[in-house]
Amino acid sequence: MRSLSAVLVGAVLVAAVACAGRAPAAPTPTAAEGDASCAREGLSRTVAYRRLPGVPRNATSLDVHAPDGACGAPVVVWVHGGGYHRGDKANGMRDKRAWAEREGWVLVSVNYRLTTVGDPDSARFPDHYDDVAAALAWVEAHIADDGGDAGRLALLGHSAGADIVANVAAEPRYLAGAGSSTDLIDCLAPLDTAGFDKARASAVEQRQWVSALGNHPGFRTDTSATLLLRSGAAAPPPDTIVVRRGTPRRQSIQLDYRRAARGAGATTAAIDARALSHGEVSSRLGATGDRVMTPALTRFLRRCLTP
Numbered sequence: 001m002r003s004l005s006a007v008l009v010g011a012v013l014v015a016a017v018a019c020a021g022r023a024p025a026a027p028t029p030t031a032a033e034g035d036a037s038c039a040r041e042g043l044s045r046t047v048a049y050r051r052l053p054g055v056p057r058n059a060t061s062l063d064v065h066a067p068d069g070a071c072g073a074p075v076v077v078w079v080h081g082g083g084y085h086r087g088d089k090a091n092g093m094r095d096k097r098a099w100a101e102r103e104g105w106v107l108v109s110v111n112y113r114l115t116t117v118g119d120p121d122s123a124r125f126p127d128h129y130d131d132v133a134a135a136l137a138w139v140e141a142h143i144a145d146d147g148g149d150a151g152r153l154a155l156l157g158h159s160a161g162a163d164i165v166a167n168v169a170a171e172p173r174y175l176a177g178a179g180s181s182t183d184l185i186d187c188l189a190p191l192d193t194a195g196f197d198k199a200r201a202s203a204v205e206q207r208q209w210v211s212a213l214g215n216h217p218g219f220r221t222d223t224s225a226t227l228l229l230r231s232g233a234a235a236p237p238p239d240t241i242v243v244r245r246g247t248p249r250r251q252s253i254q255l256d257y258r259r260a261a262r263g264a265g266a267t268t269a270a271i272d273a274r275a276l277s278h279g280e281v282s283s284r285l286g287a288t289g290d291r292v293m294t295p296a297l298t299r300f301l302r303r304c305l306t307p
Contacts, residue, residue, distance in 0.1 A: 040147060042068040042101070049110075049138035050131070058111060062135050063089050065097050065107040070147025074154070074305040075139060076100055078109045079132055081159025081282065084123075084212035085115050092283055099286030099294060103302070106148035110135040112164070115212040125213040125223065129174045132164050136185075137178035152305045154187035155238075156297075158282040160208075163195030166225035166257070170234040182235035187304035188266075189241045189297060192273070192281045194250050196226040196257035202249070226253070229260035237266035241300045243281055243293075245273040271296040 043066050050060045067073070078096060080087040089109040100107035112131035113123035123131075140150045157165035168174045169188050175181055194201035198209055198220040213219040221227050228234040240261045242254050254270075262268045273281055273292055284290040285297065 040066075040069060040071075042066055042070070043146060044097075045146075047138070047142075050134045055113060059113050060131055060134070061089070061111050062138070063093075063109045064143070064146050064148075065093075065100065065109070066146045066148065067101040067104055067106070070104070070106055072144075072149040073147055074105050074152040074301075075143055075148040075150060076105045076107050076154045076156060076301065077136065077139060078107065079112070079155070079157035079161035079165050080109070081157070081161045082114070083208045084128060084160045085117065085208065087114070087160070095283075095286035095288075097286075099298075103298065105301075105305075106143060106146060108135075108139055108143070108148075117211050123212070125216040125219055126174065128160075128164055128212070129167050129171070129223075130177060132168050133174035133178040133180070136168070136175060137180040140180050140184055150184065152186060152307065153184055154189065154301055154305060155185050156189040156191065158191045159193055159278065160195075162190035162193035163223070163225075166190040166193070166196060167223055167228070169238060170225045170228040171222075172235045182238075185238045187241075187301060188238045189300070190225070190257075192243050192245060192254075192278055194246075194253045196224060197253050198224045200249065200253055202247075226257045226260045229257075229264045234264060237261045237264050239267045239300075239304045241269040241271065241297065243271045243273040245276055245281065246278070269296075269300055 044063065046061055046063050048057050048061045052060060080089055080091060089111040093109055097107060110132060113127045115124065116122035136155070139153070143150050155165045155169065165188060169182055169185050172182050175184065194205055195209070209219065213223055216222065229237060240258070242258050244251055244254055258268050258270060271293065276284060276292060281293060284293045286294055
């Protein structure tokens with residue numbers, strides 16, 4: 001569960017220079033020497049974390065990837081992007097899987113129901129958030145069977161996935177409705193979204209949010225994590241890392257979210273990703289030779305997930 005003893009207070013992780021002078025923590029150990037219960041082979045499996053009438057099984061499923069010998073390993077949950085309308089838990093995962101395996105983490109990649117423009121029966125607010133909350137509740141209850149420790153859990157998302165994870169961490173009702181709590185989340189990484197403050201975002205982003213979330217008249221405030229944090233009604237935030245990139249307006253939205261999280265009690269950090277495109281924020285993660293996303297996020301997670 002969440003620990004507020006992180007050593008990153010007020011730190012900024014800038015890819016090339018962050019944490020200079022500090023020796024990085026070693027990768028998380030997996031199998032305990034001599035413990036037969038930990039001597040398991042690595043696995044990858046797909047699980048339906050919830051079943052809903054008329055909803056394809058894949059839409060509410062997740063993939064678990066555990067390294068060899070995983071036993072009480074930290075858990076990293078990934079939520080894909082795609083503007084609430086597209087994407088899949090399997091997309092772009094090869095490098096991320098290799099990265100998690102190197103670190104000794106159990107990686108969980110989550111699908112959620114998607115919105116189809118013009119189809120009133122497809123996902124609408126709060127379906128996307130409720131699905132990810134249900135996936136986290138499944139992880140809490142079952143990940144020990146795959147060698148993971150739900151008491152050390154990081155929640156990551158990119159683009160729409162970043163917007164979703166920021167909301168699930170800030171608004172207690174989603175996880176409460178799934179029978180869990182925001183205390184489950186130790187580390188949070190919402191990577192590159194302007195959805196932190198939807199009223200300030202671009203017209204293009206406004207249109208995609210209207211189609212996915214516009215059934216709720218107050219979505220521009222009620223699904224803006226910065227505003228939730230400023231309201232004082234949000235859950236105490238976990239340790240949080242964001243990226244800095246995009247237009248000046250987008251960077252301002254990202255900075256204000258970080259300030260709001262820090263003001264609500266979180267330790268925060270940022271990755272200088274101004275040299276990357278929106279897509280590269282995700283695609284570079286775990287990739288061989290990456291010098292921006294992977295080193296900074298690895299340092300953050302090693303510290304945040306250390307008991």
